[in-house]
Amino acid sequence: MVQRQSTLFLPTLREDPADAEAVSHTLLLRGGFIRQVGAGLFTWLPAGWRVHQKVVQIIREEIDAIGGQEMLCPVLTPAELWERTGRIAIPEVFKLSDRSGRRFVLPLTHEETMTFHARELRSYKELPQLWYHFSIKERDEARPRGGLLRLREFIMKDSYSFDRDEAGLDVSFERHEGAYVRIFERCGVEAFLVEAESGTMGGKESRGFLAPTGSGENELMRCENGDYYADIEAARGVPRAPQFPSVMEAPEEVATPGVTTIEGLAELLGIDDAATSKAMPVVTGDRLVLALVRGDDRLSEEKLMTFFQAPFRPATEDEIRAAFGAGGGSLGPIGVAMEVIADEALREGQFVAGANRDGWHLRGVEAGRDYQPTFVDIRQAKEGDGCPVCAGRLTVQPAIEVGHIFKLGTFHSEALDATFLDEDGRERPIVMGSYGIGPARTIAAVVEQRHDETGIVWPRSIAPYDVHVLSLSGGSREVEAIATSVAEELSAAGYDVLLDDRDERPGEKFADADLLGCPLRVTVGKRSLDDGAVDVRRRGESEDTRVPRASVIDWTSED
RNA sequence: CGGGGUGUAGCUCAGCCUGGCUAGAGCGCCUGUUUUGGGGACAGGAGGCCGCCGGUUCGAAUCCGGCCACCCCGACCA
Structure with missing residues (x-):
């Protein structure tokens, strides 16, 4: 189906919005992808939701590929589950009550709920299991910021692995690591797997995926020789040697x-x-x-x-x-x-x-x-420290944490009595892992990493549309007809096509096309039509190429 | 939670310090004419509880107090 831009809710902005600072925030607002509803609360407009859905689908395919089973847990959760794990004490947890005073929690992640279901696993024969869902997370953040960088409400893919022992957990953990690498690669984000601090509650080992960007919540420390990456909070930089004064016998x-x-x-x-x-x-x-x-x-x-x-x-x-x-x-x-x-x-x-x-x-x-x-x-650790691997220099840059994987162990399964019987008939707690990706942050990271002065440069895999067809008709029925037929032909060939059939001047269409950032652009106008051609260009190229009308498909399929 | 900043038309902002008569600009929007390959031109028009509440004053967008919202820095972020 060809999406006609004249009927699409795609409110682009000519100027930078006053309250956006981060590039990703500015461009997503200007391109008509998102709108803010309140601090840390955003609506995905149609174009933005298409991008989000594409990211979701990539994640789904990769998690399915490692044996994930998609399901869906509710967002409203009885507080009792959170009392049992103690996580109700976390300040970021949203709490509320129903009309008769029953207490509920809006989850920041779904360990409690998933572990609740894992209580139906009774035998080692049923393990391992890998469950996941895409669901809305709520966090009472002290300070939301940077558009999509830190939200109070967002969709997360969170998966949970249930194994009989640590060795099984290691396997589940490594599979996720591989899946995450493939996901970020497919989404066109450069993200590095880093050691992260596991913090105070549960969790033996935790790793983050940091995407270096112009602005972000975390700081990525990396060696100039490319052999060491870490979150600055966990980095093991080697400090320079001090110049000591002469040695003393006693203080x-x-x-x-x-x-x-x-x-x-x-x-x-x-x-x-x-x-x-x-x-x-x-x-x-x-x-x-x-x-x-x-x-x-x-x-x-x-x-x-x-x-x-x-x-x-x-x-x-x-x-x-x-x-x-x-x-x-x-x-x-x-x-x-x-x-x-x-x-x-x-x-x-x-x-x-x-x-x-x-x-x-x-x-x-x-x-x-x-x-x-x-x-x-x-x-x-700090900028200029030595690399713990090769002694090269370490540098620091802002980064977005786009994914995080944890080895949870038995913290939640013990708190919630999720146990199984092993071959010897012994009751043992299930060994768990949890793994999260935020599609919104992933999108923000893509925009931070892939844009120019005029707008976003989407990778094909998650672009809102593959091809943007601009009809510069100026009232010409002939141009309109050709543009429509080009769009329909591309659509029939399997491309997601947006046809700019609006009654706007060319300059505006070009500017909006740059902002929107679709990878391929086809311009149909009187000028090119005179020689039976259309003008094409890839996003990021500075000039059009004239190709015969009949070979548009040949051009698009070059990629 | 601490510090800083901002709330005036759909968007970006001026006016506020030094109170005054009908609250402004650019862009956008509507109508018409014209124009049409990188955000046109002209003419006409619509659009405001100046964040909210209270106070001072003959008179408040402007001064004072309180509240709210949003942004930025920090703290916080299993």
């Missing part, structure tokens, strides 16, 4: 009046800021712990949280006074009663540290000799 106090910053300290003492250390007292549970990183590094909260397996907060000024007898800026690891977690970068060498006495620091502080820390990688 020595040095007066540093009024100095409370690393920059000030390094300048006053005339040393490399990498030869200093920075102490951050934090409270986790009811423990006060001292986190210690190199002066030029930042503490990675994700890494520390993963180490604690619990959230933490910075200690208050009062707590610091009481425990150290000094204020922030003069704190150090020597002589303190609490546990000290030191970053790996502090393992070797002598550093300047706070003396726990206002206005004083210690030179020549050496881990192992002067204090006994637990060494953990808690520094946030």
Whole structure:
């Protein structure tokens, strides 16, 4: 069927909307693909929904190909399920009640519901299973942003694997990894598989797929030699070697009046800021712990949280006074009663540290000799770090997390009693994995990666239409007739065709065609008709090519 | 949740500081004429509770207070 543009709801915008910042947001709005309803809430208009559906179909084919069974769970979920896993405590969970006070949750993902169904799996003979659905997710986000980058409501493909043991889970996990690689490839997104932090709740191993873009929620760290990719939160960059001053037999106090910053300290003492250390007292549970990183590094909260397996907060000024007898800026690891977690970068060498006495620091502080820390990688990697694989330089760029895969283990199956009987008649919890892709974010990533000054450059696989036929009729019946016949011929040949039959001037049609970004464009007008031809061009090319009317199909099938 | 910003026509914005008479521009929209290969021209027209509520004032888009919405930065994001 040929879609006639004169009857299509495709409201394109000539100017950039005021409240769009990200390129993907701007172009999707201007091209008439999406419209905002509220913060983090969008409607997919007809053209946008076509793109969304194409992405969905690609995902469906690839998940089916690894044995996925598509189903559909409800969005309204009894709160009881969420109480049993404890996830009801997550701040982002939307909660509501019905008229008689029964409590419900709008899921952020469907582990609870899927595990609820997995209780019908009773025997090892029924495992493994792989279930998935496309459904709406709701998140009470503190700050939605960037158009489709962070939404409060969105469609997600989430799949869940149910295996009898860890080895089975490994297989399910690897199959998803492969399927995801193929999905992003088919959608025309460049996305890298990276290690990600698994965070505080459940989950042994987690990997993300990061698509590098002009703007995004995450930061992709990559080696200049292309052999290492990671989310910055989990990246293991190698910090540069500090320039140490001469070695000292024992720590020595040095007066540093009024100095409370690393920059000030390094300048006053005339040393490399990498030869200093920075102490951050934090409270986790009811423990006060001292986190210690190199002066030029930042503490990675994700890494520390993963180490604690619990959230933490910075200690208050009062707590610091009481425990150290000094204020922030003069704190150090020597002589303190609490546990000290030191970053790996502090393992070797002598550093300047706070003396726990206002206005004083210690030179020549050496881990192992002067204090006994637990060494953990808690520094946030940064641009310029060395690659952990090849020692090349690491660079950082914004990225969109388009997919995430988790090894959940038995966290949910134990909470919800999803067990099976093995060959020996023993009851065991099902071993689970969960795997998510957001089509909206995938689309945003495609637009971020594939656009020019005039609009989107869709890959054929997910373009709203394959061919955009422009009828520059200027009232000419003959041109209209030819344009229509070209469109119908292409449609009959299996292409998705949009025919611009509107009564608009040529300039407007060209501009809209660029915005919309279909891969192939056929222009029919009086000019070319005079030599029995039409003008064609691929999106991204700067000039038309004249081809005989009769060989349009030959041209389109070149791709 | 902390910080910053913005709400005036469908869209992009001016006017607000320093209150004043009928609230403006460009684009878009409707009618007509003309034009037709990269967002035409002319003529006529429609379209506004100036985010909402309250206050000050003879008089409020403009000043004051409260609220709401949206955007950006940060915090947060199993």
